[in-house]
Amino acid sequence: CGGGPLAETVHDEVARACARYGGGVRHSAPGTTGDRSPCAGVGGDADVPGGAEEGPFDLVLALTGAEPVPDAVRRLRTKWPAHGGDDRPTGEEGFVVARHDGVTVVLADEPAGLLYGLFHLVRLGERAFGAARPRELHRPATRRRMLDHWDNVAVHPVMGQVERGYAGGSIFWRDGALTGDLARVGAYARLLAACGVNAVTVNNVNVHAAEARLLTDRLGDVAAIADRLRPYGVRVHLSAGFASPVVLGGLPTADPLDHDVRTWWARAAERAYQAIPDLGGFVVKADSEGQPGPFAYGRSHADGANTLADALAPFGGVVHWRAFVYDHRQDWRDRSTDRARAARDHFAPLDGLFRDNVILQVKHGPMDFQPREPVSPLLAAMPRTRLAVEVQVTQEYTGQQRHVCYLAPMWSEVLAFRPWGTAGPAVANIVTGATADDAPEPPDEEPQDGEGRDRWAAREGGGLVGVSNVGDDHFWTGHPLAQANLYAFGRLAWAPWADPVAILDEWIDLTFAPSKTGETGDAGDVGETGEAARLRRTLHAIMDGSWRTYERYAAPLGVGFMVRPGHHYGPDVDGYEYTPWGTYHFADRDGVGVDRTRATGTGFTGQFPRPWSQVYESAERCPDELLLFFHHVPYGHVLHDGSTVIQHIYDTHFAGVEQVAEARSLWAGLAGAGSVPAGLHARVRELFDEQLRCAEEWRDQINAYFFRKSGVPDARGRRIH
Ligand code: GCU
The missing domain is CATH 3.90.1330.10 (Alpha-glucuronidase, C-terminal domain)
Structure with missing residues (x-):
C-alpha cells in the first residue's frame, strides 16, 4: 500500500478478521515489491504462499497504482466494460468493489479508500463473497463528515462533563484531564471510520476556561487524541473561543481587524499545526448565548471568521463558523423580534464575503433542533458561501437517549428539502456541492419551482455536521438503539440520498448480525432464519417510525x-x-x-x-x-x-x-x-x-x-x- 498509518490499519483489520475467521493474509509491504505494491490479499486457508505475487486469494485489496498489478485486478479490469463501469478515479476516500472469478477486489487510489472499502465489505458480509458482483464505485458526497463533541475538559457546574450528553462521561476528558483510557479513543476512531465519519471536534462549542487552553499549553492533550484517531482517517478539530487573544494571549482586545489580534491567531495556528500537523481546523460559536464575538467590536461575522481562516490557511485548515446567532434576551411582549429570523438576518447579507476556507455551519432548522421545524431558510440564502448543515445526533430535544427516536428519517427530510421547489437543488446538493442531477426525482406533490434558484450554482459544500451522542457508556450511546443514529449520521454524511430504512437494515446487520444465524443469500433478508427475520421485523417496527411517535x-x-x-x-x-x-x-x-x-x-x-x-x-x-x-x-x-x-x-x-x-x-x-x-x-x-x-x-x-x-x-x- 505504500507506507502510512492508514495502510497499516487496513492490513491489521484484515489480519484481525482472518485470525478470527480462519484464513491467512499477505501484505506486500513497501520495499518488497515496490512502494505501490498490492496491499493485502486474503487466502482461503492460512497457508498463503509467501513468495508468489499472489496466493489463492478470496479477497484482494489494492491501490489502483499498485505495481506489479495483482492478477485479480488485471483480470477484473478486462471485464469492466462488460459491467458498464468506467475508470474514474476513486479520489481520496472512494473505492471500487467487484467480485469476479471467485475473487473479491477492492481498489482505491488512496489508503483511506481501501479502509472505507474494507468497511463496505463488512457491511456486505458474506454477500461480498457469493455470486459475481459488478464493479461499483463508491465515493463520499462530501469531504468533511464531522461530529462535534460538546465535551468539557473540566466538569462544568451546570452542564457536567458533556453538555447535552446522555451517554455517560466524555470519551476524551475526565475531571479536567485527558482521559486515562486512550484505547477507547482508538476504538472510537474505528467505529467512526466504519460509519464514514472523518472528523471530530474534541471540545464543546461553549469554550470555558480549561477548554480554551487546548489551543495553547494543552495542545499536547489534543495531539495525543489525534494520534489515536489518525490511523482510521479521522482528523481532530478544536472549538476555539473568539476571545482567546484576550483570555489566553493577554491582549486588550479580540477585535478581528486588530493587527496584534491577527498576529496572535496566526501564531496560535502555527503552534497548533506544529503539534498536530493534520489538524482539521477550528469551530467557533460567536455572539451566541453569551459567547463573545465580533459584534462587541462593531465587526461582522465575516470579519471574525476570516481572521481565523487567514490564520489557518497556510496549513490547509478550515473554520467552521456557526450561524447559531440570536438574541437570547428577548421580551415576550416584543412581537416583532423572532428568533427564527435571526440566522438569516445576520448572515445572508454577508454572502460572498467569507474566505474559501470558511464553512458556515447552519442548524437544520431556524430555531434549535426541535423534533419538528421547517428547514432553515439560510441554507437557500448564501449561494456564494460554503454551507454545512448541522444536525443533533445527541437527543437533547428528542428523548435524551432514554427514548427510542431514530432520527435518520428527519435528517433525510431535511436533506431532500428543495428550498426553490421541484426544479431547484435540495439541501443535500447545497451542502455537498453536487448538482441537482444527482438527486432522485422529487415527489409530484411538491410545489412548483420558484424564484432565485438560478443564483445557486454547484460549489464545494461544507457537508454534514452532527453533535455527537457518544460517551463512555458501555453501549457508547446510553440507549443501545441510539447507536443507529450515530451510524445513520455517518452514512448520510457519506451518501445523503441513502434510504433511512436501508441504513437501519445495515445497522441491524452490523450490530446484531441476524443474517449470520441463518443461510445468507444475495439480498439482505434472503435465507434468514425465522428468528433473524423476526428480530429485523421487530426492530423496524420499533424504530422506523419512532421519530414520528x-x-x-x-x-x-x-x-x-x-x-x-x-x-x-x-x-x-x-x-x-x-x-x-x-x-x-x-x-x-x-x-x-x-x-x-x-x-x-x-x-x-x-x-x-x-x-x-x-x-x-x-x-x-x-x-x-x-x-x-x-x-x-x-x-x-x-x-x-x-x-x-x-x-x-x-x-x-x-x-x-x-x-x-x-x-x-x-x-x-x-x-x-x-x-x-x-x-x-x-x-x-x-x-x-x-x-x-x-x-x-x-x-x-x-x-x-x-x-x-x-x-x-x-x-x-x-x-x-
Ligand atoms: C442549544 C443547547 C445548548 C448549546 C446550543 C448550541 O441551545 O441547549 O446547550 O450550547 O444549542 O448549539 O450552541
Whole structure:
C-alpha cells in the first residue's frame, strides 16, 4: 500500500478478521515489491504462499497504482466494460468493489479508500463473497463528515462533563484531564471510520476556561487524541473561543481587524499545526448565548471568521463558523423580534464575503433542533458561501437517549428539502456541492419551482455536521438503539440520498448480525432464519417510525419548546413562555401558535424563496406538521385531514403513548432471542419503562393544558387528566 498509518490499519483489520475467521493474509509491504505494491490479499486457508505475487486469494485489496498489478485486478479490469463501469478515479476516500472469478477486489487510489472499502465489505458480509458482483464505485458526497463533541475538559457546574450528553462521561476528558483510557479513543476512531465519519471536534462549542487552553499549553492533550484517531482517517478539530487573544494571549482586545489580534491567531495556528500537523481546523460559536464575538467590536461575522481562516490557511485548515446567532434576551411582549429570523438576518447579507476556507455551519432548522421545524431558510440564502448543515445526533430535544427516536428519517427530510421547489437543488446538493442531477426525482406533490434558484450554482459544500451522542457508556450511546443514529449520521454524511430504512437494515446487520444465524443469500433478508427475520421485523417496527411517535406525544404541530427549562427533558408547556429565550407558543383561550406571516406576524415566511414563502404564509396551504410554527390559529382550525387542531392534539397524544406501549411490548418479546445479548435487552427494557412513563406525562400535561385553555372536550370522550 505504500507506507502510512492508514495502510497499516487496513492490513491489521484484515489480519484481525482472518485470525478470527480462519484464513491467512499477505501484505506486500513497501520495499518488497515496490512502494505501490498490492496491499493485502486474503487466502482461503492460512497457508498463503509467501513468495508468489499472489496466493489463492478470496479477497484482494489494492491501490489502483499498485505495481506489479495483482492478477485479480488485471483480470477484473478486462471485464469492466462488460459491467458498464468506467475508470474514474476513486479520489481520496472512494473505492471500487467487484467480485469476479471467485475473487473479491477492492481498489482505491488512496489508503483511506481501501479502509472505507474494507468497511463496505463488512457491511456486505458474506454477500461480498457469493455470486459475481459488478464493479461499483463508491465515493463520499462530501469531504468533511464531522461530529462535534460538546465535551468539557473540566466538569462544568451546570452542564457536567458533556453538555447535552446522555451517554455517560466524555470519551476524551475526565475531571479536567485527558482521559486515562486512550484505547477507547482508538476504538472510537474505528467505529467512526466504519460509519464514514472523518472528523471530530474534541471540545464543546461553549469554550470555558480549561477548554480554551487546548489551543495553547494543552495542545499536547489534543495531539495525543489525534494520534489515536489518525490511523482510521479521522482528523481532530478544536472549538476555539473568539476571545482567546484576550483570555489566553493577554491582549486588550479580540477585535478581528486588530493587527496584534491577527498576529496572535496566526501564531496560535502555527503552534497548533506544529503539534498536530493534520489538524482539521477550528469551530467557533460567536455572539451566541453569551459567547463573545465580533459584534462587541462593531465587526461582522465575516470579519471574525476570516481572521481565523487567514490564520489557518497556510496549513490547509478550515473554520467552521456557526450561524447559531440570536438574541437570547428577548421580551415576550416584543412581537416583532423572532428568533427564527435571526440566522438569516445576520448572515445572508454577508454572502460572498467569507474566505474559501470558511464553512458556515447552519442548524437544520431556524430555531434549535426541535423534533419538528421547517428547514432553515439560510441554507437557500448564501449561494456564494460554503454551507454545512448541522444536525443533533445527541437527543437533547428528542428523548435524551432514554427514548427510542431514530432520527435518520428527519435528517433525510431535511436533506431532500428543495428550498426553490421541484426544479431547484435540495439541501443535500447545497451542502455537498453536487448538482441537482444527482438527486432522485422529487415527489409530484411538491410545489412548483420558484424564484432565485438560478443564483445557486454547484460549489464545494461544507457537508454534514452532527453533535455527537457518544460517551463512555458501555453501549457508547446510553440507549443501545441510539447507536443507529450515530451510524445513520455517518452514512448520510457519506451518501445523503441513502434510504433511512436501508441504513437501519445495515445497522441491524452490523450490530446484531441476524443474517449470520441463518443461510445468507444475495439480498439482505434472503435465507434468514425465522428468528433473524423476526428480530429485523421487530426492530423496524420499533424504530422506523419512532421519530414520528416522539413528535406525536411531544409539542404539537411544529410549535416546539414545551420542554422543562434548563435540561430540556419532559414536558412543561409554559416553562419557557415568559423567559427571554424567544421560544414561545402564545397559547391562550382562543388559539395557539406563532404568527410568522408577512401579513400579520414576524415576516419569517418571507425568508424563504417562492414557492415556500407562499405555502408557509397561507394557513390553508401550510403543511399540518408545521402549522403552529407559522400560524396562530383557533383551536377549531381544520387541518388537511379534516380534524381540528384541538382534536389533533388529543388524538396524537393518545396515539403516541399507545405506540410507545406497543414498541415496549415488541421489545419485551425479544427476551432470550439469541442475537440480542441479555445485558443489552435489559438496558433497553428499562429505558422503555421510562419512555412510557414520560410519554404518558407528555400526553397528560399537553392534553390537560389545552383542554383547560380551550374548554373543548375530546370528541372521543377519553379521560383527560
Ligand atoms: C442549544 C443547547 C445548548 C448549546 C446550543 C448550541 O441551545 O441547549 O446547550 O450550547 O444549542 O448549539 O450552541
